[in-house]
Each structure stands twice: as C-alpha cells, then as structure tokens.
Amino acid sequence: xxxxxxxxxxxxxxxxxxxxxQTPAIELLVVxxxxxxxxxxxxxxxxWLQGAPVMTVPQLRSLGIQQAQGEIVALLEDDCLVTGAxxxxxxxxxxxxxxxxxxxxxxxxxxxxRDWAIYFCDYVRFMQPFMGExxxxxxxxxxxxxxxxxxxxxxxxxxxxxxxxxxxxTQGEILWAEPGLVVHNINSWSLDHVWRVPFxxxxxxxxxxVAGRSLAARLPFLGIALLLPLLQTVRIAxxxxxxxxxxxxxxxxxxxxxxxxxxxxxxxxIGYLKGPGRSLEYWR
Numbered sequence: 308x309x310x311x312x313x314x315x316x317x318x319x320x321x322x323x324x325x326x327x328x329q330t331p332a333i334e335l336l337v338v339x340x341x342x343x344x345x346x347x348x349x350x351x352x353x354x355w356l357q358g359a360p361v362m363t364v365p366q367l368r369s370l371g372i373q374q375a376q377g378e379i380v381a382l383l384e385d386d387c388l389v390t391g392a393x394x395x396x397x398x399x400x401x402x403x404x405x406x407x408x409x410x411x412x413x414x415x416x417x418x419x420x421r422d423w424a425i426y427f428c429d430y431v432r433f434m435q436p437f438m439g440e441x442x443x444x445x446x447x448x449x450x451x452x453x454x455x456x457x458x459x460x461x462x463x464x465x466x467x468x469x470x471x472x473x474x475x476x477t478q479g480e481i482l483w484a485e486p487g488l489v490v491h492n493i494n495s496w497s498l499d500h501v502w503r504v505p506f507x508x509x510x511x512x513x514x515x516x517v518a519g520r521s522l523a524a525r526l527p528f529l530g531i532a533l534l535l536p537l538l539q540t541v542r543i544a545x546x547x548x549x550x551x552x553x554x555x556x557x558x559x560x561x562x563x564x565x566x567x568x569x570x571x572x573x574x575x576x577i578g579y580l581k582g583p584g585r586s587l588e589y590w591r
Contacts, residue, residue, distance in 0.1 A: 308371040310364055310447075311339035311385040312591060315346070317493060318385040322350050325383075328394040338371040339385075363590040365465030368446075372456055372466060381450035382468075386494035387412070393488065397450050400485045406452045407472065407480055409444035410488025411437040414553070417495075423556045424563030425496045428505070428539070428571075431546045434553075438486040444472060448490045455480070465587070470515065501563055502570050507589040509574025514583025522580075529579040535572035540564055 309325070311318045318337070329335050329352050338356040347355065356374055358367050364384075372380055379401050383389070400408045412433040414426045433445045446468035459471050472482055513532065517525045531538075543564060547557045557564075574586065 308336045308338060308368075308375055308380060309383045309385055310367045310371065311337055311341070312364060312367070313385050313494060315344045318344065319346050319349075320493060321383065321385050321388055322353060324389050325394070326350055326352065328389075328392060330394075333394050334375065334377055336371055336375055337385075338367045338374075340367065361588070363465060363588060365463075365467045365590055368466035369460055369464075372460060375453075378453050379450055380453050380456060382446065382448070383490065384447035386492055387447050387490040388415075388493050390489045390491065391487070393490070396485065396487045400483075400488065401450065401452060403483070405481055405483040406455045407444065407449065407475060408451075408483045408485050408488070409433075409449035410485050410490070411435045412445050412448050413489055413491045415491050415493040417556075419495075420560045421498075421501060421563045422495055423553070424560035424567055425494075425500055426492060427543050427547070427553075427557060427560055427564055428567045430492060431543050433484075434546065434550060435489070436486075436550065437484045439484060441482050441484045444468070444482050444484065448488070465590075467515070469512070501566050504589070504591060505567050505571040506574040507586040509571035510578035510586040511574075511583045511590055513575040513578025514581075514586065517579055518582070525579045529576055532572055532575040532579060535575060536565060536568040539568040539571070 309318070309321060325335055334354060335352060336354045336356065338358055340358045340360050340362050356371060358370050362370070368382060379397060381397050412430040413435060414423070417423050417426065430445065432443060433448070449468065455475065459474065460466065463470070476482065513528065517528055544557065547554055578586070
C-alpha cells in the first residue's frame with residue numbers, strides 16, 4: 308500500500324518500480340487525497356482509493372489498511388523508491404514468526420543541505436546497516452501480518468506507527484529489520500518541512516503522548532523538551548559517526564538540522580502544556 312501526498316512525479320517513479328514486481332498474488336493499492344493522476348492508465352493493475360481532502364497521512368494509512376485484502380500489509384509512501392525484488396522479499400520475510408517487519412531507508416542523491424537535514428532528522432535511525440531486532444521501524448517502510456492490526460485500528464483516528472509499535476512491543480511483539488529490505492527516499496523538501504511541519508509533528512506527538520495526564524504529570528516531559536534541540540542533534544551525530552556514513556553531509560546540513568530540531572522542540576513544549584490543538588490535522 309502506497310500513501311500518496313507528494314508531487315505526482317514521485318508517485319509515478321514509485322509505482323514504476325513496484326509495477327515490475329506485481330503478480331496476481333500481490334495487490335498494489337494507492338491511497339491519496341488529491342485528484343486521480345493523469346498517469347493512472349499506465350498502471351492498470353493498481354487499485355486507487357480516494358480519501359477525503361482533509362485526511363492526514365495516518366488517516367490515509369487507516370483507510371488503506373481497512374481496505375487492503377492481503378494477509379500481509381506493507382506500508383510505503385510515494386517518495387520511497389523500492390530496490391531489488393522488494394515485494395518478494397517482504398513475502399519471504401513474513402515466513403518468519405515476526406509480525407512487524409521493516410527495513411532501511413536510504414538517502415537519494417540529495418544536493419541541498421536542507422534535504423540532507425530532513426533525511427537525518429526523520430530517517431537516520433533507519434540508515435544502513437539496519438537489521439535484526441530494533442527499537443523502532445519507519446512508518447513509510449514497514450509491513451505487518453494482518454491479524455495483529457484489526458484491534459489497533461479501532462483505538463485511534465489514524466495509524467500513528469510510533470504509538471502502534473509501542474503498544475505492540477508492550478504486548479511482546481518484536482520489531483524486526485530485515486537486512487534485504489531497502490527503500491530510497493527521493494523527495495525534495497520545502498522550507499515548510501524545516502519549520503512548520505516539525506512544529507506540528509512535535510505538538511501532535513506530545514499532545515497524544517500525555518493525553519489525559521494532569522499538568523503536574525506533564526511538566527517533566529516539558530523539561531526534557533526544552534533540551535531537545537541539543538539532544539536530538541547529538542543523537543543524529545552519534546548515528547552518523549557510529550555508522551561511518553555521510554559525515555561531511557551532516558556538517559553541510561547542521562544549521563538546517565538545528566532549525567528542524569528547534570521547531571520540533573517548540574511544538575513538543577506547547578503540546579505538553581496545551582495538548583495537540585489542531586496540529587494533528589497537519590500531520591504529514
């Protein structure tokens with residue numbers, strides 16, 4: 308299943324890579340809010356679902372999961388280009404008992420520091436080498452055995468992978484990163500994705516995280532959020548140094564990384580104090 312919310316040419320590239328792997332046993336489903344793209348006739352095997360214009364990415368994921376027909380449900384986004392025999396690797400991986408299986412998210416051939424910054428902030432944890440039992444999997448490159456999803460969909464107005472994965476882990480499920488599963492992120496981001504988008508993600512995440520708690524219980528989270536720009540930047544740097552990849556690119560992106568992390572931290576602070584507000588409506 309591909310959730311589409313970016314430029315049409317990104318979706319076309321993603322579908323072209325997937326269409327070569329499609330078989331009668333594999334359903335290729337695209338869920339989007341915009342008008343059906345002009346290249347739809349080029350992909351006759353694709354099933355298209357139209358969401359409401361106001362739907363967020365987590366809501367589109369829920370819609371797609373509910374409508375998907377396979378025993379394995381794999382989630383992608385329209386800026387994720389699969390590599391190799393990706394579909395077959397997903398099927399083979401799910402012969403193991405793990406119910407949640409994902410893989411690495413690699414960078415495209417970015418040139419701008421801003422694009423590298425967003426890659427580092429959103430995806431550096433999922434950069435290769437990435438394999439075995441892990442603490443987190445990326446929401447745009449993850450798959451599930453269908454049986455575990457139904458009870459989770461009824462609990463939230465949207466499929467927020469960070470909270471879904473936390474709940475599954477409390478139930479004893481393992482998050483598994485399969486070494487042969489790789490996608491490349493091919494997006495190019497605007498200034499909004501450095502300033503406005505992380506603010507809303509931070510506020511929405513914080514508001515959901517402390518929902519129903521008293522102000523006194525929320526204050527410790529607020530204290531940590533004030534340190535987030537530094538903490539997040541250090542964590543990103545540690546991954547880059549440990550995995551020995553893209554060190555010069557990280558230095559190029561550092562000012563943008565700090566901007567992104569500061570925006571996210573401000574959103575978290577407000578979310579812990581005032582709740583998510585309308586920020587979940589902007590979740591992309």
